Amino acid sequence: MNQTTVAPRPISAEAAHANENRKFGMWLFLSSELLIFAGLIGAFVLTRRNAFQNGLEWWEPNAFSLALVSVNTFILLASSLMVVLGIEAIRVDAQRKLQRYLILTAILGAMFLGGQAIEYSLLIFEEGHSFADPFGTAFFTLTGIHGLHVFVGVLWCLMTLLVARRGTFSSYNYTTVEIFGLYWHFVDLIWVIIFTVVYLTN
Amino acid sequence: MANTPAPHGHSSAHRKHTNPVLVFGILTIATVFEVVVTLFHLPQNVIVPILLAIAFVKAGLVAAYYMHLRYEKWIYTAIFITPALFAAFLIFTLAV
Numbered sequence: 001m002n003q004t005t006v007a008p009r010p011i012s013a014e015a016a017h018a019n020e021n022r023k024f025g026m027w028l029f030l031s032s033e034l035l036i037f038a039g040l041i042g043a044f045v046l047t048r049r050n051a052f053q054n055g056l057e058w059w060e061p062n063a064f065s066l067a068l069v070s071v072n073t074f075i076l077l078a079s080s081l082m083v084v085l086g087i088e089a090i091r092v093d094a095q096r097k098l099q100r101y102l103i104l105t106a107i108l109g110a111m112f113l114g115g116q117a118i119e120y121s122l123l124i125f126e127e128g129h130s131f132a133d134p135f136g137t138a139f140f141t142l143t144g145i146h147g148l149h150v151f152v153g154v155l156w157c158l159m160t161l162l163v164a165r166r167g168t169f170s171s172y173n174y175t176t177v178e179i180f181g182l183y184w185h186f187v188d189l190i191w192v193i194i195f196t197v198v199y200l201t202n
Numbered sequence: 203m204a205n206t207p208a209p210h211g212h213s214s215a216h217r218k219h220t221n222p223v224l225v226f227g228i229l230t231i232a233t234v235f236e237v238v239v240t241l242f243h244l245p246q247n248v249i250v251p252i253l254l255a256i257a258f259v260k261a262g263l264v265a266a267y268y269m270h271l272r273y274e275k276w277i278y279t280a281i282f283i284t285p286a287l288f289a290a291f292l293i294f295t296l297a298v
Contacts, residue, residue: 027281034282038289045296070237077229080268084222185268189261193293195233196257200240201250201297 008093008170019175026179030186037190040142041197047138048202059127059135060202065119072115073195076150079108080188083181090174095167098177102161105184109154116147139198146194149187156180225267232260250298258290 011019051058061069086101120140123129129136160180163169169177236256239249265286266272271279 023278024281027278031281031285034285034289038285038292041289042292042296045293049296066237066240070233073233074230077226077233080264081222081226084268088219088222182269185264188268189264192229192260192264193257196236196253197293197297200236200253201246 008172010172015173022175022179023182026182030182033186034190037146037193040145041193044138044142044198047134051134056134058202059123059129059139061199065122066199068115068119069195069199072112072119073191075108075112075115076188076191079105079112080185082108083184087174087177087181090164090169090177091171093171095164095169098169099161099164102157102164106154106157106161109150109157109184112150113147113154116143116150142194142198146187146190149190153180153184153187156183219270219273220267222267225263229260229263232256247298251294254294254297258294261286 048058050056082101082105086098086105089095089097089101123136123139129139131137131140157180160177163176236253239252242249265282271282
């Protein structure tokens with residue numbers, strides 16, 4: 001299912017070496033990000049424990065918010081699948097398929113952010129939470145920084161899509177897509193932990 | 203030509219990858235299981251370790267099969283697994 005009109009050309013040894021370095025750098029970056037999120041999740045758990053011990057007000061997700069966040073989790077997992085399928089497509093030079101999967105990834109990422117916006121509006125305007133209470137401080141900081149990562153991921157996805165539309169990527173040259181994929185999967189991985197810690201172990 | 207794996211700079215491209223749809227199915231089922239388990243209102247000291255264990259397994263699946271760590275060079279695994287173990291220990295110790 002070759003959709004390219006020009007046969008892909010192998011890249012030079014120097015370019016391949018540069019690609020390896022970029023991937024190495026991305027893994028180092030993700031490792032540091034992992035520690036940042038570990039600190040934020042730890043801070044959330046400690047704040048919650050402190051609130052319980054001191055009898056302070058805390059939040060418990062109701063059926064609607066649990067359903068909303070479960071759907072959001074499904075959306076993010078599905079977006080990760082789209083990225084994997086996109087990378088598999090470019091490995092066989094299916095450029096159009098890659099573009100379609102990147103579009104789907106961006107749409108699913110935007111849907112996740114939309115779900116988060118609904119959740120925030122319910123918490124702030126209906127339940128009256130804010131940065132002033134312990135729950136609000138811990139919750140909005142943790143999920144807000146994760147949401148910011150998703151937002152950056154959506155922008156990155158769209159930029160990768162723009163490059164893909166120029167026909168830059170091929171089975172010999174797709175490290176840029178792979179590196180974006182690493183970032184996106186990492187955001188998904190972090191959400192898997194946040195979902196359990198914040199919403200299910202309350 | 204269409205099925206030629208990329209020969210340069212893509213060490214993960216040379217091995218057949220696990221079906222990503224299967225991994226997605228496992229992740230979805232595990233998520234549904236997690237949500238259903240919380241509906242039974244089990245004691246916290248029972249349910250929290252179970253949920254965290256499932257979450258860490260899910261995160262491991264994402265890292266191994268979606269981020270292709272299972273097929274990549276060992277150095278990437280070493281770079282990522284070191285802080286991941288620390289993070290898992292920190293979260294598990296605080297949450298349980």
